[in-house]
Amino acid sequence: MHSLNVDLGERSYPILIGSGxxxxxxxxxxxxxxxxxxxxxxxxxxPLFLETLLSSLSSFDKVDSVQLPDGEAFKTLDTLNRxxxxxxxxxxxxxxxxxxLGGGVVGDMSGFAAACYQRGVDFVQVPxxxxxxxxxxxxxxxxxxxxLGKNMIGAFYQPQLVLIDIDTLATxxxxxxxxxxxxxxxxxxxxxxxxxxxxxxxxDALLARNPEALSYAVQRSCTDKAAVVAEDERESxxxxxxxxxxxxxxxxxxxxxxxxxxxxxxxAAGMVMAARLSHLRGWISAGDVDRLCSLLSRxxxxxxxxxxxxxxxxxxxxxxxxxxxxGKLRLVLLEALGNAQISDDTPKDQLVEALRACGxx
Amino acid sequence: MHSLNVDLGERSYPILIGSGxxxxxxxxxxxxxxxxxxxxxxxxxxPLFLETLLSSLSSFDKVDSVQLPDGEAFKTLDTLNRxxxxxxxxxxxxxxxxxxLGGGVVGDMSGFAAACYQRGVDFVQVPxxxxxxxxxxxxxxxxxxxxLGKNMIGAFYQPQLVLIDIDTLATxxxxxxxxxxxxxxxxxxxxxxxxxxxxxxxxDALLARNPEALSYAVQRSCTDKAAVVAEDERESxxxxxxxxxxxxxxxxxxxxxxxxxxxxxxxAAGMVMAARLSHLRGWISAGDVDRLCSLLSRxxxxxxxxxxxxxxxxxxxxxxxxxxxxGKLRLVLLEALGNAQISDDTPKDQLVEALRACGxx
Numbered sequence: 015m016h017s018l019n020v021d022l023g024e025r026s027y028p029i030l031i032g033s034g035x036x037x038x039x040x041x042x043x044x045x046x047x048x049x050x051x052x053x054x055x056x057x058x059x060x061p062l063f064l065e066t067l068l069s070s071l072s073s074f075d076k077v078d079s080v081q082l083p084d085g086e087a088f089k090t091l092d093t094l095n096r097x098x099x100x101x102x103x104x105x106x107x108x109x110x111x112x113x114x115l116g117g118g119v120v121g122d123m124s125g126f127a128a129a130c131y132q133r134g135v136d137f138v139q140v141p142x143x144x145x146x147x148x149x150x151x152x153x154x155x156x157x158x159x160x161x162l163g164k165n166m167i168g169a170f171y172q173p174q175l176v177l178i179d180i181d182t183l184a185t186x187x188x189x190x191x192x193x194x195x196x197x198x199x200x201x202x203x204x205x206x207x208x209x210x211x212x213x214x215x216x217x218d219a220l221l222a223r224n225p226e227a228l229s230y231a232v233q234r235s236c237t238d239k240a241a242v243v244a245e246d247e248r249e250s251x252x253x254x255x256x257x258x259x260x261x262x263x264x265x266x267x268x269x270x271x272x273x274x275x276x277x278x279x280x281x282a283a284g285m286v287m288a289a290r291l292s293h294l295r296g297w298i299s300a301g302d303v304d305r306l307c308s309l310l311s312r313x314x315x316x317x318x319x320x321x322x323x324x325x326x327x328x329x330x331x332x333x334x335x336x337x338x339x340x341g342k343l344r345l346v347l348l349e350a351l352g353n354a355q356i357s358d359d360t361p362k363d364q365l366v367e368a369l370r371a372c373g374x375x
Numbered sequence: 376m377h378s379l380n381v382d383l384g385e386r387s388y389p390i391l392i393g394s395g396x397x398x399x400x401x402x403x404x405x406x407x408x409x410x411x412x413x414x415x416x417x418x419x420x421x422p423l424f425l426e427t428l429l430s431s432l433s434s435f436d437k438v439d440s441v442q443l444p445d446g447e448a449f450k451t452l453d454t455l456n457r458x459x460x461x462x463x464x465x466x467x468x469x470x471x472x473x474x475x476l477g478g479g480v481v482g483d484m485s486g487f488a489a490a491c492y493q494r495g496v497d498f499v500q501v502p503x504x505x506x507x508x509x510x511x512x513x514x515x516x517x518x519x520x521x522x523l524g525k526n527m528i529g530a531f532y533q534p535q536l537v538l539i540d541i542d543t544l545a546t547x548x549x550x551x552x553x554x555x556x557x558x559x560x561x562x563x564x565x566x567x568x569x570x571x572x573x574x575x576x577x578x579d580a581l582l583a584r585n586p587e588a589l590s591y592a593v594q595r596s597c598t599d600k601a602a603v604v605a606e607d608e609r610e611s612x613x614x615x616x617x618x619x620x621x622x623x624x625x626x627x628x629x630x631x632x633x634x635x636x637x638x639x640x641x642x643a644a645g646m647v648m649a650a651r652l653s654h655l656r657g658w659i660s661a662g663d664v665d666r667l668c669s670l671l672s673r674x675x676x677x678x679x680x681x682x683x684x685x686x687x688x689x690x691x692x693x694x695x696x697x698x699x700x701x702g703k704l705r706l707v708l709l710e711a712l713g714n715a716q717i718s719d720d721t722p723k724d725q726l727v728e729a730l731r732a733c734g735x736x
Contacts, residue, residue, distance in 0.1 A: 091452055095521075102523035105694065130491075133518065133529045134609070157494065160456075162463035168494045169530065248495070333466065 016233050020152060021244040025172040029152065029236050031229060035179040036063060036140065039070040045175035047136060048109035049075040054097055054124040055115040056084040059142055062185055067115055067140065078104045082120065086267075086277065089119045089159045091167065097127040111136040111174070117143035117190075118150040118277065122168070125156030129171035137173040142182040144194025144228075145278050148201075148235035151176045153243040153256075164264050170248055178236075180229050188314070193278025195220060195313045198231050200285060201238040203306065204258045207352025209234050214305070217312045255354040258346040259285030265331035269323055275316075282315035283372065291360065291368035292348040302351045318373040325369045377594050381513060382605040386533040390513065390597050392590060396540040397424060397501065400431040406536040408497060409470035410436040415458055415485040416476040417445040420503055423546055428476055428501065439465045443481065447628075447638065450480045450520045452528065458488040472497040472535070478504035478551075479511040479638065483529070486517030490532035498534045503543040505555025505589070506639050509562075509596035512537045514604040514617075525625050531609055539597075541590050549675070554639025556581060556674045559592050561646060562599040564667065565619045568713025570595050575666070578673045616715040619707040620646030626692035630684055636677075643676035644733065652721065652729035653709040663712045679734040686727050686735045 015032035030041060051074050055064055060081050071077045080100035082093055101110065112135060114124030121139050128137035141151040157168015183191065198220075202210025212234075213220075219227035239256065246253035262284030266275055289303045307317045319328075332343060343365075347357045376393035391402060412435050416425055421442050432438050441461035443454055462471065473496060475485030482500050489498035502512040518529015544552065556578075563571025573595075574581075580588035600617065607614035623645030627636055650667050653659045668678045680689075693704060704726075708718045 091456055095452055098521055098528055099523075102521055102527060130518070130528045130530060132527060133516065133531055155494065157491070160459055160463055162460075166463060166493060167459055167491045169491060170494055 016229070018233065018237055018240065020172075020240045022154075022172060022247055025154075025247075027173055027175055029176040029178065029240070031178045031180065031233055031236070033180050033225060033229075035177050036066050036182070037070060039073060041175070041177055042070055042113075042138070043073060046074070046111045046138065047174070048111055050106050050110040051077045051113055052097075052101055052104070052106055052110060053077070053079040053113045053115055054082065054120055054127070055079065056082045056120055058084040059116040059120070063115060063142060063182060067113070071113070076104070076106070076110075078106070082123065084119075086119055086159070087271075089123060091158055094123050094127055094158050097123065098131060101127075101131055106131075106135075108132045108135060111138060113138045113140060115140045115142065116146070117141065118146040121146050121150050122156050122165075123158060125154070125171050125173065126158060126168050128173075129156055129169040134171070137171065139173045139176040141176070141178060143186055143190055144183055144232070145190070145197055146194075147178045147183075147232050148194060149197045149239065151178070152236050152239045153253075154247065164267060178232060180225055180232065183223060183228055189276065190278075191221070191223070192314045193276040193282075196278035196282040196285070196310070196315050198235050199306070199309055199313070200256075200258055200281065201235050203285065203289075203348060203351060204255050204346070204354035205242065205352060206234070206238050207350075209238070210305075210309075210351060214309060217309065221313065251356070254344070254356050255346050258348075258354050259283075259288050261332055261345055262287040262328065265328045266320060266323065268331045269327045270320055275320065279316055282310050282313075283317060283319060286310070286317045287319070287368055287372045288345065288347060290371050291345070291364060294364045294368055295347065295357075295360070298348045298351060302348070305351070319369065321373060324375045325366050328369055328374060329365075377590070379594065379598055379601065381533075381601045383515075383533060383608055386515075386608075388534055388536055390537040390539065390601070392539045392541065392594055392597070394541050394586060394590075396538050397427050397543070398431060400434060402536070402538055403431055403474075403499070404434060407435070407472045407499065408535070409472055411467050411471040412438045412474055413458075413462055413465070413467055413471060414438070414440040414474045414476055415443065415481060415488070416440065417443045417478075417481055419445040420477040420481070424476060424503060424543060428474070432474070437465070437467070437471075439467070443484065445480075447480055447520070448632075450484060452519055455484050455488055455519055458484065459492060462488075462492055467492075467496075469493045469496060472499060474499045474501060476501045476503065477507070478502065479507040482507050482511050483517050483526075484519060486515070486532050486534065487519060487529050489534075490517055490530040495532075498532065500534045500537040502537070502539060504547055504551055505544055505593070506551065506558055507555075508539045508544075508593050509555060510558045510600065512539070513597050513600045514614075515608070525628055539593060541586055541593065544584060544589055550637065551639075552582070552584070553675045554637040554643075557639035557643040557646070557671070557676050559596050560667070560670055560674070561617075561619055561642065562596050564646065564650075564709060564712060565616050565707070565715035566603065566713060567595070567599050568711075570599070571666075571670075571712060575670060578670065582674065612717075615705070615717050616707050619709075619715050620644075620649050622693055622706055623648040623689065626689045627681060627684065629692045630688045631681055636681070640677055643671050643674075644678060644680060647671070647678045648680070648729055648733045649706065649708060651732050652706070652725060655725045655729055656708065656718075656721070659709045659712060663709070666712070680730065682734060684735050686730045689730050689735060690726075
């Protein structure tokens with residue numbers, strides 16, 4: 015078992031990574047302060063892991079669970095309300111702990127519910143997808159979507175514990191494994207060139223679900239993300255580099271309708287757009303863009319815009335993206351492979367050229 | 376103009392209290408950091424003050440407003456979503472400031488919307504009722520109700536500024552003025568016996584809306600509340616004394632249906648219940664209970680339970696109240712007039728006796 019600490023002062027918390035952790039009641043007993051627990055999961059994950067988790071929680075006084083419908087399309091205020099319904103119907107008080115069992119959607123909604131229920135209760139993340147293990151479980155971003163924008167309603171809220179059981183990846187569909195790998199590749203691109211090289215060496219092992227390779231990729235990704243988050247918890251500056259590829263990716267998700275492209279797939283195409291734009295600005299080389307595309311291709315991830323999206327679709331969707339500050343478009347670009355920078359002064363013609371080079375009409 | 380500071384470290388903010396402040400654009404210019412503003416108000420308040428406020432905000436680049444339906448019955452996630460709709464339709468970004476113009480419902484929902492929109496934007500309170508001026512505008516509690524419990528969904532979130540224009544009280548209906556006075560009386564009861572005596576002297580002036588008397592009562596109430604909040608921002612301990620009368624009051628509101636009794640009316644009856652219970656426990660004297668009842672009576676506030684409520688109604692409603700910790704009923708009682716204490720060990724038979732003494736069946 016590997017343990018790492020997300021260093022946020024009084025809001026610091028541990029991430030435990032290993033095999034078979036879900037079965038170990040001691041980790042829950044150690045980190046959950048109250049005697050009440052609500053497990054939030056979804057209809058896909060529940061048959062796989064809920065029973066195991068509930069049995070690890072059996073020493074608590076009150077253990078309830080609620081199952082949400084599966085998918086980004088249900089990451090809404092309405093679905094969030096089902097968590098509040100469960101908490102109130104089962105009479106959970108302020109001392110309760112919400113345990114999120116599932117992927118990013120379950121984690122983001124559970125965390126936001128924990129932030130809001132009675133103005134804040136404890137929270138534990140048990141992410142079961144690669145994407146949520148390497149991304150959404152670290153850093154405290156929680157929330158839901160709005161029809162006019164992704165993650166527009168939410169809170170910064172830190173868990174008491176993140177418990178990552180690598181065994182949960184055994185049942186993950188191939189497409190979702192790849193979507194998670196997109197975010198793993200991102201860490202290499204934005205801040206960890208040696209990790210990018212490691213991924214080029216070990217992509218086959220990851221896709222074959224080699225436990226050592228997966229475990230290392232998760233640890234390294236969480237370590238990279240935790241370092242960025244510790245420096246800038248509330249995204250007033252540097253943390254925004256974690257959004258590399260995401261401004262474009264959110265545009266794809268918003269225009270296609272949430273859930274049609276997986277988040278990681280949209281981010282993969284978005285990273286290529288951001289990389290091409292970085293190259294047009296004279297920063298990274300064409301060879302670096304090719305290395306990214308090649309690695310994404312091996313991971314079965316898209317490198318192009320959806321064929322039905324126009325340049326205008328992107329420009330419009332990006333104008334309401336959170337990365338817009340006082341009317342200026344803020345993008346994360348690469349000065350070099352392994353070194354992202356936040357840029358406020360992208361010329362519009364280069365932006366359009368990069369979008370077209372990625373297949374936008 | 377009187378200014379006082381709510382001392383919460385980096386989340387400190389000023390409360391400005393005076394006559395004609397709404398017309399003074401300088402206060403807004405000084406405390407609003409961005410160039411975008413969304414005013415949130417309701418259909419009752421908008422015809423009275425919205426135009427004046429908008430003209431004080433005319434120097435900002437983007438000024439929009441949204442009008443919510445009036446009343447506690449609309450303090451819901453659904454109504455909250457109308458604020459998000461407005462922000463996104465009008466393309467407000469992270470640099471926007473939400474200005475709440477109205478009473479406690481508008482303030483609580485606007486503050487919660489500010490806490491959640493893009494994970495947190497700036498917030499200014501312009502409370503226009505006595506209740507919101509002396510209570511909800513100080514201390515950062517924001518949120519909405521759930522059908523199963525009041526204020527069950529929310530956040531602690533501090534504004535950048537609270538601006539209290541005493542002139543707004545001129546149009547306040549008598550019943551709402553009285554409801555506000557209930558919370559003013561509360562400060563005297565829980566922590567400020569000299570202020571209670573001042574209220575006994577000056578109740579007629581308050582009811583006649585004497586500006587000096589109102590201004591003094593607002594200042595003193597805000598000062599008392601700010602001192603309690605500064606000591607315990609997130610209600611881990613002492614701050615709970617501000618809930619004096621509220622556990623009973625929330626039961627009344629929940630059982631009667633939100634909005635039938637005004638919050639201050641329910642708190643008034645709840646304070647008498649808590650005071651009677653304090654007397655039964657051997658703490659305050661029967662004379663102190665009489666002083667409270669007499670002052671409430673002069674302020675045209677109830678001193679009895681709604682006649683259709685039973686003891687069981689109270690016990691059931693109170694079991695889901697936020698003041699329950701790990702299954703124990705936590706109540707705020709009075710050791711003396713002007714000195715509240717939090718008590719975890721109320722005997723149930725005394726609780727029932729106090730409820731019956733206040734007319735519960």
